[in-house]
Amino acid sequence: xxxxxxxxxxxxxxxxxxxxxxxxxxxxxxxxxxxxxxxxxxxxxxxxxxxxxxxxxxxxxxxxxxxxxxxxxxxxxxxxxxxxxxxxxxxxxxxxxxxxxxxxxxxxxxxxxxxxxxxxxxxxxxxxxxxxxxxxxxxxxxxxxxxxxxxxxxxxxxxxxxxxxxxxxxxxxxxxxxxxxxxxxxxxxxxxxxxxxxxxxxxxxxx
Amino acid sequence: xxxxxxxxxxxxxxxxxxxxxxxxxxxxxxxxxxxxxxxxxxxxxxxxxxxxxxxxxxxxxxxxxxxxxxxxxxxxxxxxxxxxxxxxxxxxxxxxxxxxxxxxxxxxxxxxxxxxxxxxxxxxxxxxxxxxxxxxxxxxxxxxxxxxxxxxxxxxxxxxxxxxxxxxxxxxxxxxxxxxxxxxxxxxxxxxxxxxxxxxxxxxxxx
DNA sequence: GGGCCAACGTAATAATAATATACAATAATA
DNA sequence: TATTATTGTATATTATTATTACGTTGGCCC
Numbered sequence: 001x002x003x004x005x006x007x008x009x010x011x012x013x014x015x016x017x018x019x020x021x022x023x024x025x026x027x028x029x030x031x032x033x034x035x036x037x038x039x040x041x042x043x044x045x046x047x048x049x050x051x052x053x054x055x056x057x058x059x060x061x062x063x064x065x066x067x068x069x070x071x072x073x074x075x076x077x078x079x080x081x082x083x084x085x086x087x088x089x090x091x092x093x094x095x096x097x098x099x100x101x102x103x104x105x106x107x108x109x110x111x112x113x114x115x116x117x118x119x120x121x122x123x124x125x126x127x128x129x130x131x132x133x134x135x136x137x138x139x140x141x142x143x144x145x146x147x148x149x150x151x152x153x154x155x156x157x158x159x160x161x162x163x164x165x166x167x168x169x170x171x172x173x174x175x176x177x178x179x180x181x182x183x184x185x186x187x188x189x190x191x192x193x194x195x196x197x198x199x200x201x202x203x204x205x206x207x
Numbered sequence: 208x209x210x211x212x213x214x215x216x217x218x219x220x221x222x223x224x225x226x227x228x229x230x231x232x233x234x235x236x237x238x239x240x241x242x243x244x245x246x247x248x249x250x251x252x253x254x255x256x257x258x259x260x261x262x263x264x265x266x267x268x269x270x271x272x273x274x275x276x277x278x279x280x281x282x283x284x285x286x287x288x289x290x291x292x293x294x295x296x297x298x299x300x301x302x303x304x305x306x307x308x309x310x311x312x313x314x315x316x317x318x319x320x321x322x323x324x325x326x327x328x329x330x331x332x333x334x335x336x337x338x339x340x341x342x343x344x345x346x347x348x349x350x351x352x353x354x355x356x357x358x359x360x361x362x363x364x365x366x367x368x369x370x371x372x373x374x375x376x377x378x379x380x381x382x383x384x385x386x387x388x389x390x391x392x393x394x395x396x397x398x399x400x401x402x403x404x405x406x407x408x409x410x411x412x413x414x
Numbered sequence: 415g416g417g418c419c420a421a422c423g424t425a426a427t428a429a430t431a432a433t434a435t436a437c438a439a440t441a442a443t444a
Numbered sequence: 445t446a447t448t449a450t451t452g453t454a455t456a457t458t459a460t461t462a463t464t465a466c467g468t469t470g471g472c473c474c
Contacts, residue, residue, distance in 0.1 A: 007430080007431070009430090009431060009432085010431095011407060011410060012403075012407060014406070014407075014410065015400070015402065015403035015406040015407065016387075016403065018406065019385060019386070019403075033449080033450060033451090034450075034451075035450085043432095044432070044433050044434075046432095046433075046434070046435085046453095047431095047432065047433070049450095049451065049452065049453085050452090050453085052452095053451090053452060053453075057451080057452065059450075059451050059452080060440085060441060060442085060450080060451070061439065061440040061441055061442090061449080061450055061451040061452075062439095062440060062441045062442055062443090062448070062449045062450050062451075063440095063441060063442060063449075063450070063451080064449085064450065064451080065451090077410065078406045078407075078409055078410045079409040079410055079412060079413035080406065080409060082409070082413065084409070084412075093303075093304040093307050093308065094304055096300075096304070097300040097301055097303070097304035100300050101300065101401075103402070104402070104405065107402070107405075107406075109405065109409075147412065148408065148412070171412060172408050172409075172411070172412045173408075174404070174405060174408055178226060179226070180223075188408055188411035188412050189408075190404045190405070190407055190408040190411075191404075192399065192401065192404055193222065194308075194399065195222065195310070195311070195314070196219070196222035196223065196226075197222075197381070197397045197398075197399055198311065198314075198316065198381060198397070199221065199222040199225065199285045199287065199314075200218060200219060200221075200222065200285075200397055201355065201379050201380075201381055201395055201396075201397040202285050202286040202287060202289070202291070202316075202379075203218055203221065203284065203285045203286055204379065204395035204397075205286060205291075205354065205355070205378060205379045205395050206286035206289065214460065214461070215460095216460080216461060216462090217461090240420080240421060240422090241421075241422075242421080250462095251462065251463060251464090252421095253423095253424090253462085253463065253464075253465090254461090254462060254463075256421090256422065256423065256424085257423085257424080257462090259423095260422090260423060260424075264422080264423070266421075266422050266423080267421085267422075267469090267470070267471090268420080268421055268422040268423080268468070268469040268470050268471085269419070269420045269421050269422075269469070269470050269471050269472085270420080270421070270422085270470075270471070271420085271421065271422080272422090
Protein backbone atom coordinates (compact mmCIF):
# COMPACT_ATOMS: atom_id res chain seq x y z
CA UNK A 1 0.00 0.00 0.00
CA UNK A 2 1.23 3.52 -0.80
CA UNK A 3 2.69 5.16 2.25
CA UNK A 4 2.88 8.92 1.86
CA UNK A 5 0.08 10.50 3.86
CA UNK A 6 -3.19 10.45 1.99
CA UNK A 7 -5.77 12.91 3.20
CA UNK A 8 -8.87 11.54 4.95
CA UNK A 9 -10.97 13.52 2.50
CA UNK A 10 -9.60 11.46 -0.37
CA UNK A 11 -10.12 8.20 1.47
CA UNK A 12 -13.74 9.02 2.25
CA UNK A 13 -14.32 9.59 -1.44
CA UNK A 14 -13.02 6.16 -2.44
CA UNK A 15 -16.18 4.27 -1.49
CA UNK A 16 -18.15 6.77 -3.50
CA UNK A 17 -16.00 6.15 -6.57
CA UNK A 18 -16.44 2.47 -5.97
CA UNK A 19 -20.23 2.75 -5.80
CA UNK A 20 -20.29 4.89 -8.92
CA UNK A 21 -18.07 2.51 -10.85
CA UNK A 22 -20.17 -0.47 -9.80
CA UNK A 23 -23.23 1.24 -11.20
CA UNK A 24 -21.50 2.09 -14.43
CA UNK A 25 -20.27 -1.47 -14.75
CA UNK A 26 -23.77 -2.80 -14.19
CA UNK A 27 -25.02 -0.38 -16.82
CA UNK A 28 -22.56 -1.96 -19.25
CA UNK A 29 -20.27 1.06 -19.61
CA UNK A 30 -16.68 0.02 -19.98
CA UNK A 31 -14.86 3.32 -20.48
CA UNK A 32 -15.06 6.62 -18.59
CA UNK A 33 -13.19 9.90 -18.80
CA UNK A 34 -12.55 12.00 -15.72
CA UNK A 35 -14.75 14.71 -17.18
CA UNK A 36 -17.62 12.28 -17.60
CA UNK A 37 -17.24 11.12 -14.02
CA UNK A 38 -17.01 14.72 -12.98
CA UNK A 39 -20.39 15.49 -14.48
CA UNK A 40 -22.03 12.40 -13.03
CA UNK A 41 -20.62 12.77 -9.56
CA UNK A 42 -20.52 16.50 -9.10
CA UNK A 43 -16.81 16.57 -8.40
CA UNK A 44 -14.09 18.45 -10.21
CA UNK A 45 -12.47 16.42 -13.01
CA UNK A 46 -8.99 17.34 -11.96
CA UNK A 47 -9.75 16.40 -8.38
CA UNK A 48 -10.85 12.97 -9.54
CA UNK A 49 -7.65 12.47 -11.50
CA UNK A 50 -5.66 13.67 -8.54
CA UNK A 51 -7.51 11.41 -6.10
CA UNK A 52 -6.91 8.36 -8.25
CA UNK A 53 -3.30 9.27 -8.82
CA UNK A 54 -2.64 9.09 -5.10
CA UNK A 55 -2.64 5.35 -5.62
CA UNK A 56 -1.22 4.98 -9.08
CA UNK A 57 -1.90 5.79 -12.71
CA UNK A 58 -4.94 3.76 -13.55
CA UNK A 59 -5.98 5.65 -16.64
CA UNK A 60 -4.77 5.70 -20.16
CA UNK A 61 -3.95 8.91 -21.93
CA UNK A 62 -6.19 9.75 -24.82
CA UNK A 63 -8.61 7.06 -23.75
CA UNK A 64 -9.77 7.42 -20.16
CA UNK A 65 -10.30 4.86 -17.44
CA UNK A 66 -11.42 1.28 -17.93
CA UNK A 67 -14.39 0.87 -15.62
CA UNK A 68 -13.67 -2.73 -14.72
CA UNK A 69 -10.00 -2.15 -14.13
CA UNK A 70 -10.50 0.99 -12.07
CA UNK A 71 -13.19 -0.63 -9.98
CA UNK A 72 -10.90 -3.55 -9.29
CA UNK A 73 -8.06 -1.22 -8.33
CA UNK A 74 -10.23 0.72 -5.90
CA UNK A 75 -11.50 -2.51 -4.42
CA UNK A 76 -7.92 -3.53 -3.85
CA UNK A 77 -7.04 -0.18 -2.28
CA UNK A 78 -10.01 -0.48 0.05
CA UNK A 79 -9.06 -4.03 0.89
CA UNK A 80 -12.27 -5.46 -0.54
CA UNK A 81 -10.38 -8.28 -2.19
CA UNK A 82 -9.69 -9.66 1.26
CA UNK A 83 -12.01 -11.66 3.44
CA UNK A 84 -12.76 -10.58 6.98
CA UNK A 85 -14.23 -12.55 9.80
CA UNK A 86 -16.60 -10.51 11.86
CA UNK A 87 -18.39 -10.79 15.19
CA UNK A 88 -21.30 -8.71 16.40
CA UNK A 89 -21.44 -7.62 20.03
CA UNK A 90 -25.01 -6.98 21.11
CA UNK A 91 -27.99 -8.91 19.80
CA UNK A 92 -30.49 -6.09 19.94
CA UNK A 93 -32.35 -4.72 16.96
CA UNK A 94 -29.38 -3.26 15.17
CA UNK A 95 -27.19 -6.26 15.82
CA UNK A 96 -29.82 -8.58 14.44
CA UNK A 97 -30.49 -6.35 11.46
CA UNK A 98 -26.80 -6.31 10.53
CA UNK A 99 -26.60 -10.05 11.00
CA UNK A 100 -28.94 -10.51 8.09
CA UNK A 101 -27.29 -7.99 5.84
CA UNK A 102 -26.41 -10.28 2.98
CA UNK A 103 -24.59 -7.67 0.94
CA UNK A 104 -21.84 -7.37 3.53
CA UNK A 105 -21.04 -10.98 3.00
CA UNK A 106 -20.77 -10.48 -0.72
CA UNK A 107 -18.06 -7.89 -0.14
CA UNK A 108 -16.00 -10.22 1.98
CA UNK A 109 -17.24 -9.46 5.48
CA UNK A 110 -18.40 -12.73 6.92
CA UNK A 111 -20.32 -12.56 10.17
CA UNK A 112 -19.43 -15.69 12.09
CA UNK A 113 -20.80 -14.97 15.56
CA UNK A 114 -23.12 -12.76 17.57
CA UNK A 115 -22.76 -12.22 21.30
CA UNK A 116 -24.83 -10.71 24.08
CA UNK A 117 -24.57 -10.38 27.83
CA UNK A 118 -28.30 -10.83 28.33
CA UNK A 119 -29.17 -14.50 29.00
CA UNK A 120 -32.66 -13.81 27.67
CA UNK A 121 -31.14 -13.23 24.22
CA UNK A 122 -29.17 -16.49 24.11
CA UNK A 123 -30.16 -19.18 21.70
CA UNK A 124 -31.26 -19.53 18.17
CA UNK A 125 -32.28 -16.63 15.95
CA UNK A 126 -34.17 -16.91 12.69
CA UNK A 127 -31.92 -18.07 9.84
CA UNK A 128 -29.93 -20.38 12.04
CA UNK A 129 -27.61 -17.95 13.79
CA UNK A 130 -27.02 -18.55 17.47
CA UNK A 131 -26.47 -15.87 20.12
CA UNK A 132 -23.58 -16.69 22.44
CA UNK A 133 -22.80 -15.36 25.90
CA UNK A 134 -20.00 -12.84 26.26
CA UNK A 135 -18.02 -15.24 28.44
CA UNK A 136 -17.23 -17.30 25.37
CA UNK A 137 -16.03 -14.32 23.33
CA UNK A 138 -12.31 -14.53 24.11
CA UNK A 139 -11.88 -18.11 23.04
CA UNK A 140 -14.14 -17.61 20.04
CA UNK A 141 -12.02 -14.74 18.75
CA UNK A 142 -8.82 -16.66 19.31
CA UNK A 143 -10.06 -19.87 17.72
CA UNK A 144 -11.73 -18.30 14.71
CA UNK A 145 -9.23 -15.58 13.82
CA UNK A 146 -11.68 -12.70 13.99
CA UNK A 147 -10.65 -9.45 12.32
CA UNK A 148 -13.51 -7.06 12.96
CA UNK A 149 -16.05 -6.53 15.72
CA UNK A 150 -19.29 -4.63 15.32
CA UNK A 151 -20.36 -2.96 18.55
CA UNK A 152 -24.15 -2.81 18.83
CA UNK A 153 -24.44 -2.53 22.59
CA UNK A 154 -26.14 0.24 24.54
CA UNK A 155 -23.85 3.21 25.05
CA UNK A 156 -23.02 2.30 28.65
CA UNK A 157 -21.41 -0.97 27.57
CA UNK A 158 -19.65 0.24 24.44
CA UNK A 159 -16.32 1.39 25.83
CA UNK A 160 -15.99 -1.69 28.03
CA UNK A 161 -16.72 -3.89 25.02
CA UNK A 162 -14.16 -2.05 22.95
CA UNK A 163 -11.49 -2.47 25.63
CA UNK A 164 -12.28 -6.13 25.89
CA UNK A 165 -12.18 -6.64 22.14
CA UNK A 166 -8.88 -4.82 21.78
CA UNK A 167 -7.37 -6.92 24.52
CA UNK A 168 -8.44 -9.98 22.54
CA UNK A 169 -6.48 -8.69 19.57
CA UNK A 170 -9.28 -7.27 17.44
CA UNK A 171 -7.84 -4.77 14.95
CA UNK A 172 -11.00 -3.11 13.63
CA UNK A 173 -14.14 -1.88 15.34
CA UNK A 174 -17.32 -0.78 13.62
CA UNK A 175 -19.18 1.09 16.30
CA UNK A 176 -22.93 1.66 16.28
CA UNK A 177 -23.20 2.77 19.91
CA UNK A 178 -23.73 6.52 20.32
CA UNK A 179 -20.36 7.18 21.96
CA UNK A 180 -16.86 7.73 20.60
CA UNK A 181 -14.95 4.71 21.78
CA UNK A 182 -11.28 5.22 22.55
CA UNK A 183 -8.75 2.61 21.46
CA UNK A 184 -5.00 2.42 21.39
CA UNK A 185 -3.02 3.34 18.31
CA UNK A 186 -3.04 0.58 15.73
CA UNK A 187 -6.70 -0.28 16.15
CA UNK A 188 -9.07 1.14 13.55
CA UNK A 189 -12.48 2.47 14.52
CA UNK A 190 -15.33 3.63 12.34
CA UNK A 191 -18.34 5.13 14.03
CA UNK A 192 -21.90 5.13 12.77
CA UNK A 193 -23.60 7.74 14.89
CA UNK A 194 -27.16 7.34 13.75
CA UNK A 195 -28.63 9.99 15.98
CA UNK A 196 -25.94 12.50 15.09
CA UNK A 197 -27.07 12.24 11.51
CA UNK A 198 -30.71 12.51 12.48
CA UNK A 199 -29.96 15.62 14.54
CA UNK A 200 -28.22 17.21 11.58
CA UNK A 201 -31.30 16.47 9.50
CA UNK A 202 -33.42 18.13 12.16
CA UNK A 203 -31.10 21.13 12.10
CA UNK A 204 -31.42 21.45 8.36
CA UNK A 205 -35.19 21.24 8.65
CA UNK A 206 -35.52 24.22 10.94
CA UNK A 207 -33.06 26.44 9.13
CA UNK B 208 -32.22 30.93 13.80
CA UNK B 209 -28.95 32.69 12.94
CA UNK B 210 -28.64 33.29 9.23
CA UNK B 211 -25.04 33.96 8.26
CA UNK B 212 -23.55 30.86 6.72
CA UNK B 213 -22.43 28.35 9.32
CA UNK B 214 -19.93 25.81 8.13
CA UNK B 215 -21.02 22.18 7.79
CA UNK B 216 -18.09 21.15 9.95
CA UNK B 217 -19.49 23.15 12.84
CA UNK B 218 -22.96 21.73 12.37
CA UNK B 219 -21.65 18.17 12.35
CA UNK B 220 -19.98 18.83 15.68
CA UNK B 221 -23.17 20.02 17.37
CA UNK B 222 -24.57 16.53 17.97
CA UNK B 223 -21.27 15.58 19.49
CA UNK B 224 -21.42 18.50 21.90
CA UNK B 225 -24.96 17.51 22.68
CA UNK B 226 -23.97 13.94 23.46
CA UNK B 227 -21.07 15.09 25.59
CA UNK B 228 -23.19 17.56 27.54
CA UNK B 229 -25.87 14.94 28.13
CA UNK B 230 -23.26 12.68 29.66
CA UNK B 231 -21.87 15.45 31.82
CA UNK B 232 -25.35 16.35 32.96
CA UNK B 233 -26.05 12.73 33.87
CA UNK B 234 -22.80 12.67 35.79
CA UNK B 235 -24.06 15.60 37.84
CA UNK B 236 -21.58 18.18 36.53
CA UNK B 237 -23.11 21.62 36.23
CA UNK B 238 -20.22 23.78 35.06
CA UNK B 239 -17.66 23.32 32.29
CA UNK B 240 -14.89 25.43 30.84
CA UNK B 241 -13.95 25.22 27.20
CA UNK B 242 -10.55 23.87 28.18
CA UNK B 243 -12.13 21.08 30.22
CA UNK B 244 -14.38 20.17 27.27
CA UNK B 245 -11.33 20.39 25.05
CA UNK B 246 -9.51 17.75 27.06
CA UNK B 247 -12.52 15.45 27.26
CA UNK B 248 -13.48 15.73 23.61
CA UNK B 249 -10.10 16.05 21.94
CA UNK B 250 -10.96 19.31 20.24
CA UNK B 251 -9.19 22.63 20.49
CA UNK B 252 -10.63 24.80 23.28
CA UNK B 253 -10.89 27.84 21.12
CA UNK B 254 -12.59 25.91 18.38
CA UNK B 255 -15.24 24.91 20.89
CA UNK B 256 -15.74 28.52 21.92
CA UNK B 257 -15.95 29.59 18.31
CA UNK B 258 -18.36 26.83 17.39
CA UNK B 259 -20.69 27.81 20.21
CA UNK B 260 -20.36 31.47 19.42
CA UNK B 261 -21.76 30.92 15.96
CA UNK B 262 -25.10 30.71 17.69
CA UNK B 263 -24.70 33.16 20.56
CA UNK B 264 -22.68 33.76 23.69
CA UNK B 265 -23.73 30.95 25.96
CA UNK B 266 -20.80 31.17 28.35
CA UNK B 267 -19.82 33.51 31.11
CA UNK B 268 -16.37 35.04 31.27
CA UNK B 269 -14.28 33.87 34.17
CA UNK B 270 -16.76 31.11 34.89
CA UNK B 271 -17.41 28.83 31.91
CA UNK B 272 -20.56 27.25 30.55
CA UNK B 273 -23.55 26.02 32.48
CA UNK B 274 -24.05 22.43 31.37
CA UNK B 275 -27.82 22.45 31.58
CA UNK B 276 -28.18 25.78 29.85
CA UNK B 277 -25.74 24.92 27.08
CA UNK B 278 -27.33 21.56 26.47
CA UNK B 279 -30.72 23.19 26.20
CA UNK B 280 -29.40 25.78 23.77
CA UNK B 281 -27.85 23.16 21.52
CA UNK B 282 -31.03 21.13 21.61
CA UNK B 283 -32.89 24.23 20.44
CA UNK B 284 -30.36 24.91 17.68
CA UNK B 285 -30.70 21.34 16.46
CA UNK B 286 -34.47 21.57 16.61
CA UNK B 287 -34.74 18.81 19.19
CA UNK B 288 -37.35 20.77 21.09
CA UNK B 289 -39.72 20.14 18.20
CA UNK B 290 -41.68 17.02 17.42
CA UNK B 291 -41.46 15.33 14.05
CA UNK B 292 -43.74 12.81 12.45
CA UNK B 293 -41.86 10.19 10.53
CA UNK B 294 -42.63 7.43 8.04
CA UNK B 295 -40.37 4.58 7.02
CA UNK B 296 -40.27 3.46 3.40
CA UNK B 297 -39.19 -0.16 3.14
CA UNK B 298 -40.03 -2.81 5.72
CA UNK B 299 -36.87 -4.85 5.36
CA UNK B 300 -34.40 -5.49 8.12
CA UNK B 301 -33.20 -1.94 8.54
CA UNK B 302 -36.66 -0.47 8.31
CA UNK B 303 -37.92 -2.82 10.97
CA UNK B 304 -34.90 -2.24 13.18
CA UNK B 305 -35.41 1.52 13.05
CA UNK B 306 -39.09 1.10 13.74
CA UNK B 307 -38.30 -0.24 17.16
CA UNK B 308 -35.66 2.31 18.01
CA UNK B 309 -37.25 3.73 21.13
CA UNK B 310 -34.65 6.39 21.71
CA UNK B 311 -35.62 8.23 18.53
CA UNK B 312 -39.07 8.72 19.95
CA UNK B 313 -37.66 10.17 23.13
CA UNK B 314 -35.94 12.87 21.10
CA UNK B 315 -39.12 13.87 19.34
CA UNK B 316 -39.06 11.71 16.24
CA UNK B 317 -42.28 9.75 16.20
CA UNK B 318 -42.57 6.96 13.69
CA UNK B 319 -46.18 6.79 12.67
CA UNK B 320 -46.13 4.52 9.64
CA UNK B 321 -44.10 2.00 7.70
CA UNK B 322 -44.65 1.25 4.03
CA UNK B 323 -43.52 -1.36 1.54
CA UNK B 324 -44.25 -2.23 -2.05
CA UNK B 325 -44.03 -5.96 -1.44
CA UNK B 326 -47.47 -7.43 -0.69
CA UNK B 327 -45.73 -10.23 1.21
CA UNK B 328 -44.61 -7.70 3.81
CA UNK B 329 -48.08 -6.23 4.40
CA UNK B 330 -49.75 -6.73 7.72
CA UNK B 331 -48.93 -6.69 11.36
CA UNK B 332 -45.40 -6.60 12.74
CA UNK B 333 -44.41 -7.41 16.30
CA UNK B 334 -45.24 -4.56 18.68
CA UNK B 335 -48.41 -3.66 16.87
CA UNK B 336 -47.06 -1.73 13.89
CA UNK B 337 -48.69 -2.39 10.57
CA UNK B 338 -46.99 -2.34 7.18
CA UNK B 339 -48.98 -0.45 4.57
CA UNK B 340 -48.81 -0.60 0.82
CA UNK B 341 -47.13 2.23 -1.03
CA UNK B 342 -50.37 3.13 -2.78
CA UNK B 343 -51.68 4.56 0.47
CA UNK B 344 -48.60 6.69 1.10
CA UNK B 345 -49.80 9.92 -0.52
CA UNK B 346 -52.96 10.20 1.47
CA UNK B 347 -51.23 9.07 4.65
CA UNK B 348 -48.63 11.83 4.38
CA UNK B 349 -51.27 14.44 3.64
CA UNK B 350 -53.61 13.36 6.41
CA UNK B 351 -50.98 12.91 9.10
CA UNK B 352 -48.73 15.89 8.43
CA UNK B 353 -45.54 13.89 8.00
CA UNK B 354 -42.26 15.80 8.24
CA UNK B 355 -39.57 13.20 7.65
CA UNK B 356 -39.27 10.00 5.62
CA UNK B 357 -36.68 7.32 6.21
CA UNK B 358 -35.72 5.52 3.01
CA UNK B 359 -34.85 1.89 3.69
CA UNK B 360 -35.50 0.49 0.24
CA UNK B 361 -33.03 -1.36 -1.96
CA UNK B 362 -30.85 1.01 -3.94
CA UNK B 363 -32.81 0.55 -7.15
CA UNK B 364 -35.95 2.00 -5.56
CA UNK B 365 -34.38 4.78 -3.53
CA UNK B 366 -34.40 7.63 -6.04
CA UNK B 367 -37.94 6.86 -7.16
CA UNK B 368 -39.06 6.83 -3.54
CA UNK B 369 -37.34 10.12 -2.89
CA UNK B 370 -39.01 11.74 -5.90
CA UNK B 371 -42.35 10.46 -4.78
CA UNK B 372 -41.88 11.66 -1.21
CA UNK B 373 -40.77 15.10 -2.31
CA UNK B 374 -43.80 15.39 -4.55
CA UNK B 375 -45.92 14.61 -1.50
CA UNK B 376 -44.35 17.55 0.30
CA UNK B 377 -41.85 15.74 2.53
CA UNK B 378 -39.17 18.19 3.65
CA UNK B 379 -36.60 15.84 5.15
CA UNK B 380 -35.20 12.51 4.00
CA UNK B 381 -33.04 10.19 6.05
CA UNK B 382 -31.55 7.85 3.49
CA UNK B 383 -30.21 4.39 4.31
CA UNK B 384 -30.05 3.18 0.72
CA UNK B 385 -26.52 3.04 -0.71
CA UNK B 386 -27.06 5.78 -3.27
CA UNK B 387 -26.92 9.56 -3.13
CA UNK B 388 -30.49 10.61 -3.74
CA UNK B 389 -31.01 13.88 -5.55
CA UNK B 390 -33.72 16.27 -4.40
CA UNK B 391 -34.71 19.79 -5.24
CA UNK B 392 -33.46 22.73 -3.20
CA UNK B 393 -35.36 23.16 0.02
CA UNK B 394 -35.50 19.47 0.84
CA UNK B 395 -32.98 18.22 3.39
CA UNK B 396 -31.25 14.87 2.95
CA UNK B 397 -28.98 13.01 5.32
CA UNK B 398 -27.34 9.87 4.06
CA UNK B 399 -26.23 6.91 6.12
CA UNK B 400 -23.93 5.04 3.82
CA UNK B 401 -23.25 1.99 5.93
CA UNK B 402 -21.00 0.26 3.46
CA UNK B 403 -18.95 3.39 2.78
CA UNK B 404 -18.06 3.42 6.43
CA UNK B 405 -17.27 -0.28 6.43
CA UNK B 406 -15.04 0.14 3.40
CA UNK B 407 -13.12 2.91 5.12
CA UNK B 408 -12.65 0.60 8.07
CA UNK B 409 -11.35 -2.04 5.72
CA UNK B 410 -8.97 0.51 4.18
CA UNK B 411 -7.63 1.45 7.59
CA UNK B 412 -7.10 -2.21 8.40
CA UNK B 413 -4.83 -2.89 5.47
CA UNK B 414 -2.80 0.28 5.73
C1' DG C 415 -13.80 48.60 46.46
C1' DG C 416 -9.67 47.77 43.89
C1' DG C 417 -6.78 44.44 42.01
C1' DC C 418 -6.27 39.78 40.38
C1' DC C 419 -7.57 35.83 37.90
C1' DA C 420 -10.13 32.73 35.11
C1' DA C 421 -12.25 31.97 31.07
C1' DC C 422 -14.89 33.86 27.41
C1' DG C 423 -15.34 36.13 22.80
C1' DT C 424 -13.02 37.26 18.73
C1' DA C 425 -9.40 38.84 15.55
C1' DA C 426 -5.41 37.27 13.18
C1' DT C 427 -2.86 33.59 11.39
C1' DA C 428 -1.82 29.05 9.72
C1' DA C 429 -3.01 24.73 7.71
C1' DT C 430 -5.76 21.93 4.93
C1' DA C 431 -8.63 20.93 1.14
C1' DA C 432 -11.01 22.05 -3.14
C1' DT C 433 -11.11 24.15 -7.54
C1' DA C 434 -9.26 26.04 -11.69
C1' DT C 435 -5.85 26.39 -15.24
C1' DA C 436 -2.35 24.73 -17.91
C1' DC C 437 0.36 21.67 -20.58
C1' DA C 438 3.60 17.93 -21.89
C1' DA C 439 3.21 13.01 -22.68
C1' DT C 440 1.01 9.37 -24.79
C1' DA C 441 -2.18 6.06 -26.50
C1' DA C 442 -6.05 5.42 -29.78
C1' DT C 443 -7.78 6.34 -34.22
C1' DA C 444 -8.34 7.52 -38.69
C1' DT D 445 1.85 9.43 -39.70
C1' DA D 446 -0.94 13.22 -38.27
C1' DT D 447 -4.71 14.19 -35.29
C1' DT D 448 -7.23 13.99 -31.29
C1' DA D 449 -8.55 12.93 -26.77
C1' DT D 450 -7.41 12.55 -22.24
C1' DT D 451 -4.31 11.40 -18.70
C1' DG D 452 -0.72 12.69 -15.20
C1' DT D 453 1.10 16.38 -12.98
C1' DA D 454 2.45 21.12 -11.73
C1' DT D 455 1.05 25.42 -10.23
C1' DA D 456 -1.97 28.98 -8.69
C1' DT D 457 -6.07 30.43 -6.50
C1' DT D 458 -9.75 30.21 -3.57
C1' DA D 459 -12.46 28.37 0.18
C1' DT D 460 -12.81 26.09 4.31
C1' DT D 461 -11.24 24.71 8.72
C1' DA D 462 -8.25 24.82 12.72
C1' DT D 463 -4.92 27.17 15.81
C1' DT D 464 -2.83 30.85 18.18
C1' DA D 465 -3.01 35.00 20.47
C1' DC D 466 -4.97 38.42 23.04
C1' DG D 467 -8.22 41.93 24.67
C1' DT D 468 -12.49 41.89 27.57
C1' DT D 469 -15.40 40.88 31.16
C1' DG D 470 -17.31 39.33 35.20
C1' DG D 471 -16.51 37.04 39.68
C1' DC D 472 -13.85 36.69 43.83
C1' DC D 473 -10.68 37.66 47.56
C1' DC D 474 -8.32 40.58 50.57
